[in-house]
Amino acid sequence: MSVLDNGAQGWARELKSFGIELLWHPSLSEESGVEAIEILEAVAEGRTPLDFLCIEGSILRGPNGSGLFNRLAGTGRTMLEWVTRLAPHAQYCLAVGTCASYGGIHASAPDPTEACGLQYEGSLSGGALGGDYRSLAGLPVINIAGCAPHPGWIMETIVGLQMGDFDERDLDSLGRPKFYAKTLAHHGCERNEYYEFKASAEKLSDLGCLMEHLGCKATQAVGDCNQRGWNGGGSCTHGGFSCIACTSPGFEGTTGFLETPKVGGIPVGLPLDMPKAWFVALAALSKSATPDRVRENATSDRVILDPKRNGKSGE
Secondary structure, three states: OHHHHHOHHHHHHHHHHOOOOOOOOOOOOOOOOHHHHHHHHHHHOOOOOEEEEEEEOOEEOOOOOOOOOOEEOOOOEEHHHHHHHHHHHEEEEEEEOHHHHHOHHHHOOOOOOOEEOOOEEOOEEOOOOOOOOOOOOOOOOEEEOOOOOOHHHHHHHHHHHHOOOOOHHHEOOOOOEHHHHOOEOOOOOOOHHHHHOOOEOOOOOOOOEOHHHHOOOOOOOEOOHHHHOOOOOOOOOOOOOOOOOOOOOOHHHOOOOOOOOEEOOEEOOOOOOOOHHHHHHHHHHHHHOOOHHHHHHHOOOOOOOOHHHOOOOOO
């Protein structure tokens, strides 16, 4: 539902402007009951063409692979059955969100529901449709991972496919669109000066980098969250909360989202964009060169020393 950032009517108009008709959405469409079932049956039987099958939420296969833990109300059929009936008729199949992509929160251990994604179970290929699934256009499931995914990621993927400007080469190794998965959530973060000098926050209200002590995984998580902004601006780190790597399979297994696991005082999860040895060496060098201004502001909830004071608290 994050795609409704601009409102339901705005989203519908945007789809229409690209020649896309919304057949049915469980929350937005007027059709319900018998009318909704008829739409689904017409697609499943091949009577109505389907360009985009967008599935939100993990697929519950339990108990014992039956899928009976999650039925589509009024149809007498499980969501697992509906997905496997509809997917072969779709030109493109999109998993909207990390749950639909990899299993997400519902797959967190213990998982009595046997939750999985459309084509992945965690980081392993398979899921509800199987690793060999291909849509009518010849593409695997497109994983618009994120909890929740940015509305721009959803619309840009749909529009790219509609315009013929998107193919399998535009997906990363986990099926995520590269236009947002080719960068890290860390890139563009307003706390990057603190990160560069390894000036760390000690509590959530502090201005400093959240990586060293407060569990931030922005240097390990794909996404352009800090470059495009949410709801007109902002992001998790902008709002003072650590990145939890929600675009990644298995993020739900993290214990202590606001704690940084360490070995010998060094964070276990280190940045993806540099060798670990470099990071350790540069961290030590950076801390020795940290300006007083950066060091003192890092553990404050507001700027107490600004650049005009040359980093000296006594001026």
